Amino acid sequence: MDRALSWLLGGRRPLASHLLLAPAAAWMIVFLVLPAAGLLLLSLAKNGPYGEILWTLSLNNYRRAFDPKYLPVLLRTLGFAGGTTLLTLLLGYPLAYFLSFRAGRWRNAMLIGLMVPFWTSALVAFYSWMIILGKEGLLNAALLRFGFISAPISILYTSFSVLLGLVYFYLPFMVLPLYGSLEKIPRQYVEAAYDLGADRWTAFRKVTLPLSLPGVIAGSLLTFVPCLGDFLTAEILGGPRYYLLGNLISNQFLMAQDWPFGAALTCLLLTCLVGGLWLYRRWDDQA
Amino acid sequence: MMMTDATRRDFLKIAVLAPLMPALMAACRRADTRRVVNFYNWSNYIGKDTLPEFTRRAGVSVRYDLFADEEEMFAKIRAGARGYDLVVIGDYLIPRFKSLNLIDAVPSGTLKNMGNLAPRFRRPSYDPDETTIPYLWGTTGIAYNRRKLAKQPSSWWDLWDPKYKDRISMLDNVRDCVAVAMQLLRIPQTTRDPEDFRKVRELLLRQKPLVRQYSSSSYLNSLVAGEIDLAMTWSGDLFQAARDNPDLDYVLPKEGTYMWVDCLAMLRGSRHREDTLRLIDYLLEPEVAGSISNSVRYATPNAKAFPLVEKALRRDPRVYPTPQTMGQLQLHHILDPEQSEMWNQVWADVKVS
Numbered sequence: 001m002d003r004a005l006s007w008l009l010g011g012r013r014p015l016a017s018h019l020l021l022a023p024a025a026a027w028m029i030v031f032l033v034l035p036a037a038g039l040l041l042l043s044l045a046k047n048g049p050y051g052e053i054l055w056t057l058s059l060n061n062y063r064r065a066f067d068p069k070y071l072p073v074l075l076r077t078l079g080f081a082g083g084t085t086l087l088t089l090l091l092g093y094p095l096a097y098f099l100s101f102r103a104g105r106w107r108n109a110m111l112i113g114l115m116v117p118f119w120t121s122a123l124v125a126f127y128s129w130m131i132i133l134g135k136e137g138l139l140n141a142a143l144l145r146f147g148f149i150s151a152p153i154s155i156l157y158t159s160f161s162v163l164l165g166l167v168y169f170y171l172p173f174m175v176l177p178l179y180g181s182l183e184k185i186p187r188q189y190v191e192a193a194y195d196l197g198a199d200r201w202t203a204f205r206k207v208t209l210p211l212s213l214p215g216v217i218a219g220s221l222l223t224f225v226p227c228l229g230d231f232l233t234a235e236i237l238g239g240p241r242y243y244l245l246g247n248l249i250s251n252q253f254l255m256a257q258d259w260p261f262g263a264a265l266t267c268l269l270l271t272c273l274v275g276g277l278w279l280y281r282r283w284d285d286q287a
Numbered sequence: 288m289m290m291t292d293a294t295r296r297d298f299l300k301i302a303v304l305a306p307l308m309p310a311l312m313a314a315c316r317r318a319d320t321r322r323v324v325n326f327y328n329w330s331n332y333i334g335k336d337t338l339p340e341f342t343r344r345a346g347v348s349v350r351y352d353l354f355a356d357e358e359e360m361f362a363k364i365r366a367g368a369r370g371y372d373l374v375v376i377g378d379y380l381i382p383r384f385k386s387l388n389l390i391d392a393v394p395s396g397t398l399k400n401m402g403n404l405a406p407r408f409r410r411p412s413y414d415p416d417e418t419t420i421p422y423l424w425g426t427t428g429i430a431y432n433r434r435k436l437a438k439q440p441s442s443w444w445d446l447w448d449p450k451y452k453d454r455i456s457m458l459d460n461v462r463d464c465v466a467v468a469m470q471l472l473r474i475p476q477t478t479r480d481p482e483d484f485r486k487v488r489e490l491l492l493r494q495k496p497l498v499r500q501y502s503s504s505s506y507l508n509s510l511v512a513g514e515i516d517l518a519m520t521w522s523g524d525l526f527q528a529a530r531d532n533p534d535l536d537y538v539l540p541k542e543g544t545y546m547w548v549d550c551l552a553m554l555r556g557s558r559h560r561e562d563t564l565r566l567i568d569y570l571l572e573p574e575v576a577g578s579i580s581n582s583v584r585y586a587t588p589n590a591k592a593f594p595l596v597e598k599a600l601r602r603d604p605r606v607y608p609t610p611q612t613m614g615q616l617q618l619h620h621i622l623d624p625e626q627s628e629m630w631n632q633v634w635a636d637v638k639v640s
Binding site for chain 2: 047048049050051052069070072073130134135136137154156157236239240241243247248251253254255256257258
C-alpha cells in the first residue's frame, strides 16, 4: 500500500504522478470538452421544421448572429455588465478594506454575513426583491409613509431594478478576491510607509492600492464575465426593455426552438470571453 | 379547500424544489415495480382531490410535475425528458408533437368514458384521428382591474392605448400575441406573405413601449398586487387570480378571440400504458371532470360533466360564452413548419428590439 502510494506520488519515477491528473482530466473531458465540442457542432447545424435539428453543416447561424438587430442587445448587455462591475467595485472595495484591516474579531461573522445571500437560491432572492420593489411593496409603502412621494412609483421592471439585482447577486464575487488580496498585503509594508513619513492617504495610494490591484482585476473579471451571460435577473426583475444576451440565448432554446442559433450565439460569447481572458493573461505575464 | 386557492405564486415554491426533482426521481426509479403514472401538467390545472382519489380507487400512485410555460415544456420533452407518461398539451402543439414522434395515439376506442365528450370536441381539426383527449378549454381575453380603470376595456386595441403605458402585460407566447395582431390587422392566419408579417411586427413593436411585462404566469401576481391593471390573459387563470383580488375582471374583446383546447397526450415510450389509460378514463368521468372545472375555473369539454359544474360557473358567459359569442371564437389555425418559423421570427424580433 505504502509502496503503491509513493509510486503514485512520484518517488523515483515522476511520470507516474501524472496519474494524479486522471480524475480531473476525465472530469474535464466529460463535462467540458465533450459538451463544448457538441455545442460547436450544433452551432453549425440547421434548424429544421418545428425545431428539428438538420445536420447540414454551414456557418449560416454565425452570419445571422451578426445581424445589426442584435447590436442593441449586445450594447445593453455590455452596459449592464460594466455598470455592475463598477458599482460592485465601489461598494465592495471599502467593504473588503474594512473586513481586512478594521473588522477585528467581527471579521468571520461579517464574512459569513456576506456569504449568506450567496448561499440562497438567486430565484428566491429575486422573488423577495419583487415583493420589496413592487408598486404595493415595502419600499413604496415606506416612501409613501415618510412623505417622499405622493403616489407609488415604478421601481420594479426598470433598469434600476435590474442593476440592483445584478449588484446584489455579484457583490460577493467582487468582495472575496478583493479581501483575499488585501489580506495578503504584509502589514509591515504599510507601517514602513508610515515610518517614512507617509500619511494614511499616501500610504493607501502608494502601497495598499497598488498591491491590491490583482484582487481588483480578479474581482472585476469574476463579476463582468458571468454578468454577460446572466438572464435570470433580467427575466425576473427587468421589463421587456431590458432584454440581455443571456435572455436571447435562453430564448433560442426554450421559446424559439432554434437550438443551432442558440449554440452559435453561445460559441461566440465563449470565444470572446476566453479570448479576453487569454489576452489579459498575456498582458499580465508581460507586466 | 381547493388547490386553486394557491395562486401562481406557488410556482415559486415549485421552482425552488425543481432542482431536487432529478434526485427524487432517481430515488423513486429504484422502486419502479410500483404502479405509478408520471403526469406533467400546467400549474394550478387540476382539482386538489383529483389525483389522491384516483390513487385510492385504482391503487396507482401519480407522480405529478408542473410547468408554467408550454414552449418550455415542449423544449424539455423534445430534449429527451424521459419518464413522463401523460402530458397536457395545447391544441396547436399537437401536430408538432406528432411530427416529431413524441406521442403515441391514445386508443380512444378502449376508453369507457370517451362518449362523455361533447360532439364539438370529437375529431377536432387539430387532431382529426383523436390521438389525444380534450381536457379543458378556455379563451384568450383581457384581464383588468375594475377599481383602477375608468372604463371597462372592450377591444384588443385597448392594449395599444398609450393612456395605459406601463400598466399592460402581454402573454409571453407567440401564438396568442401574433394571432391577436393578425386579427386586428385583418390578416388571415393562413398567410405566408412577408409583407403581412412586416405589418404584424410593426404593430407589436408599436405596442412594446407600453408593455410592462411579457409573461405567461408571473403577471397574475402583478395584477393581484396592482403592479399592472390590464393584461392579455387566459380565462381561467384570471378567475383563479380574482379569488385573491375581487377587483379583477375578464372580458372577451369585441373583435372576437381565440379558444383553445388543452389535451391529454400519452408520451411515446411510456412504461405505464395501462395505468395511464386508466387515469385518462378516470379524468373523463363526469364527477371528476366537473370538479376539476369547478376548481380551476376553465370550461370542460365533457358534456356529461357540464350539469355537475357549479351553477354560477356554468351560467357565466365569460367561462361558457353565449352561442352568439361562441360563433365568434375560433381555434388557432394549424401552422405548417414554414409558417411556424415565420411566426417565431416575428416574435423573436419583437422581443429582441
